[in-house]
C-alpha cells in the first residue's frame with residue numbers, strides 16, 4: 037500500500053501541480069518539503085503547500101491520507117505524539133515554527149483549532165468560550181462577556197445558549213458542542229483558523245451557518261479546513277489541496293480542482309470514482 | 312495427508328458445534344436441528360460457582376457485621392439482676408451474661424448426690440452453666456462467676472437490688488442500706504436519692520474542672536516558666552547576667568503561680584469536705600456494706616424495677632457517656648471520647664499529608680516523567696509497597712520519623728526540654744505521616760488511573776487554545792480526574808483509619824493524658840501521643856486485667872469505629888458524587 041513509488045509509476049504521476057490563487061496579503065503558512073514520521077511509519081511525504089493569507093484552503097483526500105496530520109503539524113499539536121519525527125519547514129512570517137526555541141504556546145495562541153470530534157471542556161459554556169482568553173491572563177468581565185457573545189453569535193450558537201451560559205457545556209447536543217468548539221476556536225481572535233471537518237457532526241442548517249461564518253471570516257482570517265464534503269469545499273474554499281497517501285497531489289484554485297484538475301488522481305477523486 | 316484432513320475436519324467440527332445432536336442426527340437418520348450446546352460450553356457450572364462464591368462472601372460479611380452490630384447494640388441495655396441460691400447455701404446476685412453446655416469434671420461429679428449424678432451421666436456428662444457478672448470487685452476479688460444449673464436451688468429477681476456504676480472499682484450490685492445527707496443518716500427514699508445524686512455529680516464535675524482545667528493550666532504555666540529559665544541558661548551560658556535575670560523573673564512568676572495554686576487547692580478541699588457528708592451505704596447480697604460518697608457513683612438504678620421508658624433512658628445515657636467521656640477503670644468502663652478524637656484527628660491529618668503527596672507523585676509519573684523503563688519500575692515498586700506488612704511501616708516511622716527527624720527537631724528547637732523528648736518519640740504527627748506513607752500507593756495508583764482516563768481530546772483542546780501544559784493540567788485534567796482521585800482518598804482513609812499495628816510503635820497509647828488539641832498555646836500539639844479506637848479494641852479486649860469485663864466494650868468500640876469510618880467515607884463519597892455530577896457527560 038505505502039509503496040507509493042510503484043503507484044506513482046503505474047499512475048504516471050507528475051510532481052505536484054500548482055495553479056493556486058494567490059493572496060495580495062502574501063503567504064500565511066509556508067509549508068516546505070514537509071515530511072512526518074509516526075515512529076517508523078512515514079505519514080507525510082515531501083509536502084509543499086503555501087497557504088495564502090486571508091483565503092480559505094480546503095484539504096481533501098481519502099480517509100487516512102494525512103489531512104489531519106498535516107493540519108495538526110501547523111500548530112504543532114503533533115508534538116504530543118511519542119516517537120514523532122519531522123523534516124522540512126513550516127514558515128510563519130518567515131520563521132520556521134519547528135525551529136528550536138520557538139514559543140509553541142505563543143504560536144498556538146495565534147491559531148484557533150477546531151477538532152474532528154467535539155471536545156468541549158467539563159465546564160460551563162461561558163468558561164469554555166473564554167478559556168483561551170483566561171489562560172492568556174484576561175480577567176476583565178466586560179471583555180469576557182463581549183467575547184462570549186461575539187463568538188457564540190459567529191458560531192450560530194448564541195440563540196440556543198444565551199439562557200444557559202453558566203450550565204455545563206457537556207449538556208449540549210453533539211452539534212451544539214461542535215459549534216461551541218468553533219466559538220472557542222475564534223474567541224481569542226486568532227490569525228489562522230485550523231478546522232478538522234468542523235461540520236461532520238452538524239445538521240444541514242448548522243452546516244450552512246458555519247459555512248456562512250467561514251465566508252465572513254475569510255479575508256480577516258486565514259482558514260485551513262479539512263473536509264470530506266466535496267460540495268462544501270467547492271462552496272467555501274478559494275484553494276483546494278488534494279492529498280493521497282501522505283502526498284500532496286495537487287494544489288490549486290478550487291474551481292479548477294473541481295472542474296479541470298491537472299492530475300488524473302484528483303479527477304478520479306473529485307468525480308467520485310474512488311475515495 | 313490432505314485427503315484425510317478433508318474428511319476429518321467436517322466430522323469433528325460438527326461434533327464440536329452441535330454436541331450430542333450431531334451424533335443423534337447421523338445415527339437416527341432423521342435430521343434433528345438442535346441449537347443447544349454442552350453444559351460446560353454454556354458455562355452454567357462456572358456461573359453456579361461464581362454465584363456460590365458471591366453468596367458465601369455475602370453471608371460471611373453480613374454475619375460478621377450482624378455479630379458486631381448485635382453485640383454492640385445490646386451491650387448498653389440494662390439487664391435484670393438475678394439472685395441465685397445455690398444448694399450449698401451460698402447466695403449470689405448478678406447479671407447473667409452468657410452461658411452454654413460444658414463437660415462436667417470427674418471431681419465435681421463426685422461431690423454431687425446420686426440423682427444428680429445419674430442425670431448428668433444420662434446427658435453424657437454434659438451440663439449447662441451460666442456466667443454471672445457478680446461485680447463488687449473490691450469485695451470478691453473477681454467480677455464474674457460461673458454457675459452450673461445443677462448447683463442452683465432457686466432463682467429470683469428481687470425488686471430492691473440496685474446496679475451501681477461507680478467511678479472506681481467498677482460496678483456494685485446490692486441493696487441500699489441507707490443514705491447520709493449532710494452528715495445526717497436518712498431513710499432510703501428514691502426521690503431524695505435522685506436529688507442528692509444529681510447534686511453530688513455536680514460537685515464532682517466542679518472538682519474535676521478545678522483540678523483538671525484550672526490547676527492544669529497553672530501547672531502548664533509553671534512548666535513554661537521553668538522551660539524559659541532553662542532556655543535562657545542554654546543560650547547565655549550558666550551564671551551569665553542574662554540567665555541570672557531570666558531565672559529571677561521565672562522564680563518570681565512561679566512563686567505567684569504557686570500562690571494561685573494554693574487557693575485553688577483550698578477550694579477543692581472545701582468542696583471535697585462537703586462532698587464527704589453525702590454518702591450511700593450499699594449492701595451486697597452477703598450482707599457486707601460498702602459506704603461511699605454519692606458523687607462516686609456515675610449511675611444507679613434498680614434493675615428489676617424499671618419501666619420500659621426508664622430502660623430506654625438508661626440505654627441512651629450509657630451511649631452518651633460512651634461517646635462523650637473519658638475512659639475509666641483501665642478502659643473497661645466509661646467512654647472513648649479521646650479515642651474517637653484521636654482516630655478522627657489522625658485520619659484527617661493523614662489525608663492532609665497523603666493527598667498532595669500522592670497526587671503530585673502521580674501527576675509527575677503520568678504527565679511529566681518520560682514513560683519508559685524507569686517509570687515502569689517506579690510504578691511496579693509503588694504497587695508492591697501495598698504488600699509490605701504494616702508493622703514494618705511502624706518500625707520505619709519510629710526509626711526515621713520519630714527518632715531521626717524528631718530527634719533533630721528536638722536538638723534544634725526543644726533543647727530546653729531534653730533529655731525529655733518532644734518530637735523525638737511517637738506522636739500524632741509521626742503516626743499520621745507513617746500512615747500516609749502506608750496509604751500513598753493507593754492514592755498514587757488511583758490518581759494515575761484517573762489521570763489517564765482523561766480523554767486526550769480534552770488535553771489537545773486546551774493546548775490548542777494556547778494553554779501551557781500546567782494550565783491544561785490545572786484547569787482541565789485535574790478537575791476531570793478529581794472524582795477518581797477522591798475514590799483513591801476514600802480507599803486510603805478506610806485503610807488508614809482501621810490500621811492498628813504500626814500505630815502502636817509511633818504514638819498510640821492506652822491512655823493519653825491530654826488531647827492533641829486543647830486550650831493551651833499553641834493549641835495543636837502534634838507531638839502528643841493519642842488514643843485510637845482500633846488500639847482501644849485491642850487493649851480492652853486482649854490486654855486488660857479483666858478481659859471478661861472488657862469484652863462488651865470490644866463490640867461497642869468496633870461498632871463505633873465502623874460507624875466512624877462509614878461516616879468519613881460517606882462524606883467523601885458525597886463530595887465525590889457532587890464533583891462527578893458537575894463533570895458528568897451529557898447525553899448526545
Ligand SMILES: Nc1ncnc2c1ncn2[C@@H]1O[C@H](COP(=O)(O)OP(=O)(O)OP(=O)(O)O)[C@@H](O)[C@H]1O
Nearest residue numbers: 074079097098099100101102103104105106117152
Ligand atoms: N498518533 C498516531 N500514531 C501513529 N500513526 C498515526 C497517528 N495518527 C495518525 N496516524 C496514521 O497516519 C495516517 C494519516 O492519518 P490522519 O489522521 O492524518 O488521516 P486523515 O486524512 O485525517 O483521515 P480521516 O479523513 O479519516 O480523518 C494514517 O495512516 C494513520 O493511521
Ligand SMILES: [Mg+2]
Nearest residue numbers: 103104152232
Ligand atoms: Mg482526520
